Amino acid sequence: MDIEQLREYCLSKPHATEDFPFDADTLVFKVLGKLFALVPLEKWENGLASINLKCDPDYAIQLREDFESIEAGWHMSKKHWNTLYIYKGELQPQFIKQLIDHSYNMVVKGMPKNLRETLH
Template sequence: MTPEQLRAFCLDFNDATEEFPFNPETSVFKVAGKMFALSALDAEPLSVNLKCDPDDAVRLREEHPAILPGWHMNKRHWNTVRVGELPDRMVRELVEDSYDLVVAGLPRAVRLRLDRP
C-alpha cells in the first residue's frame, strides 16, 4: 500500500477528514473530530497509528512483528502498523476497525448520521 492509497482509504469513510494539528508532515485522520489514524505519509518505512481494542492490540502485536505498541500514543489503545510489512487487505481491515471503534464511542445521533448504528 502506498502513502497515496493509505490517504485515499482513510478519507473514503463517512465524515473522514485529514488535518495537520502537529506539523505539516503528520496527517491526522478524524471522524466527527475524533482521531482514528495518524501517519507521517512521507516517512520510510510507511507506518500508521491506529486505535485498537486493548485485547486485540496485544494479540496482534504477538502475532505480527510489524504491529507495535502505538508510538507516542496510549499503548493500551493504539498500535503502530508498519504498512509495507503486512498484506494490504489486513492494513485496510485494521484501519476500518480503528474507524469503527472511534465511531462506536460517538453519540448515537452522530453514529446514525454516519450510518453506523
C-alpha cells in the same frame, strides 16, 4: 500499499476528513472530529512507512503477539493504539485496510448515539 492508496482508503470512510493539527509532518484522519489514524509523512518519505491506528485493547495485544510489524502505539496510548510498520512488508494491503476499518469503527462506537446517527 503506498501513501496515496492509504490516504484514499481512509478518506473513503463515511465523514472522514484529513488534517494536520499537530505539525506539517503528521497527517491525521478523523471521523466527526475524532482521530482514527495518524501517518508520519516524513517516515514515508524516508522509506519507513507506518500508521497509528486505534484498536480494541485485547485485540491490540493479540496483534502485537502475532505480527513483528505491529507494536504499541508510538507517542500514543499504548493500551488503545497500535503502530503498524508497513515498510517491513509483513502486512498485506487488505489486512491494513481491515485494521483501518477496525480503528474507524472503534472511534464511531465510542461516540454518543446522536453523533453516530449522523453517519448514516
